[in-house]
Amino acid sequence: MQFSTSDQVPLWTATTGTATPAAAPVIILHGGPGTWDDHARLAGMVDDLTVVHRFDQRGCGRSGASDDLSMARWAQDIDELRAFWGHDKIVVIGHSFGATLAVTYAALYPEHVAAVVYLDGVGIGDWRTGEAAVRDQRMTPEQVARLENLGGRPRSRAEEIEFRVLAWFPDNADPEHAMEWALEDASVDLPINWTVNRTLMSEINSWPDSRKSDDVAAIPAPITFIHGEGDPRPHTAVQALAEHAQQPAFHLIPDAGHSPWREQPAAVREILRAVVLKTP
Template sequence: MEFVTLSDGTRLRTWTTGTTTASPPVVLLHGGPGLWDYLEPVAAMLDDLTVVHRFDQRGCGGSDPSENQTMQRLQDDIEELREHWGHERIVVLGHSFGAKLALTYAAAYPQHVAKVGHFSGVGIGDWHTPYFEVRDQRMTAEQLERLESFRPGRTPAEETEFRALSWFTDHADRERAWQWALEDAAVPYPINWAANRALAGEVNSWPDDELAARVAGLTMPVWLVHGTGDPRPASAVQALAKHIPNHEFRLIEGAGHSLWRERPAELRQVLQEFLDS
């Protein structure tokens, strides 16, 4: 683990693993926004293929607090990390919110991006309606009522329950979904709700045609990977993919939002093909 100090004095907690090979290094971008790095299992799938970097985004996890929560600042953070690590070109691979961050970083700094991985992102169009339909189908009426009853100022036990109820519908495997959600909920870091509101509000305000125009200018390979069991509809990701000149779209059957949990072997194969392409 290493703390990297950025130009504005904010320190980001980072990890570097893997093996130096002919493949460019990979920078993993976690989701949220307002969460922490949870992509160590994905890094482990890449460690024998190339160098892998991970970090907690500013204001999140073990990184320093920061009120500067904009997509431009997060893109600049990645660029400063790239310079610190001494790489001319990198692969940016983002999960969930990190998938959109990977695309916008690539659009801002294309000369330093070899490939982009958009994993379990939301795409364009109305993805909210089908997402909430699937979420509500995977919950009982009692669970939904309980989730909606939580307010700020939760006890630690209530916070764990709130997170688990919020996240267990992301998993396609309904037998193991609750246990996985409890494992994720037990992470001892607070959710940065200020960052969540600021960043989600910013990206949700972008018209679809604005994002489509950004990705239309990407010339590097962009792989969009999605699980068929993710409540975020694959159709919205396919709609986004149509605007990307050099793209590959892959569906992983039976996988939910956390691809590495439900289909690890299939994800590992896709990652290897992604780096080899």
């Protein structure tokens, strides 16, 4: 179904599960920025316990375009959706960029947050050096050169898929299935909104680490940090951020990359279910 925001931007949404007094409702925030929701598998890990909502962020995927591109507006969209769905408090699960958005939302609307899950975000400090080193290890020089070539010009549909595969496969820890999983994600027939990506990343990159740690410290609800040990983004940067939370829990998932529910589903499922069941 579609929901129209207060400034008349239509948002694509999907809902599974059923609301229950035994567990707080869940909203899942996808990564990017500029991509789309692809978290049906993640939702399925907990939607037998509670209702789970997903949506494409404004300007992304199946949602409508918008000129208002800011983290505060993105957070307001979440709260408008929460109110529309009739929930007082929600569990916010954010993956990658969505983890930053989850913290931003929870810091701005703490009275409506039962718990936060920070799933393979970037943390604080110099995480980019570590990420680049891992990507260099997982890519051949030919792949690096091809990615740079594709990134610098218009692309056909086939080239777009190739570009996404080359950009995304190093996120997976399992070399045997890394290309297969990247191709699955890359083949989705939706455009990446690079204007959204550049605008929101510019805003986030302008924040000092103290802004990010202060946001985490301001959240009274429990924050569960989950990170794949094989994610190119180093887990130490996420652990450094977790130290600022009032009620932190940190889970490092061995043999898993940037999407640990794909490589170690049982481990992630157990953690998510524990979070949801603690928040009626």
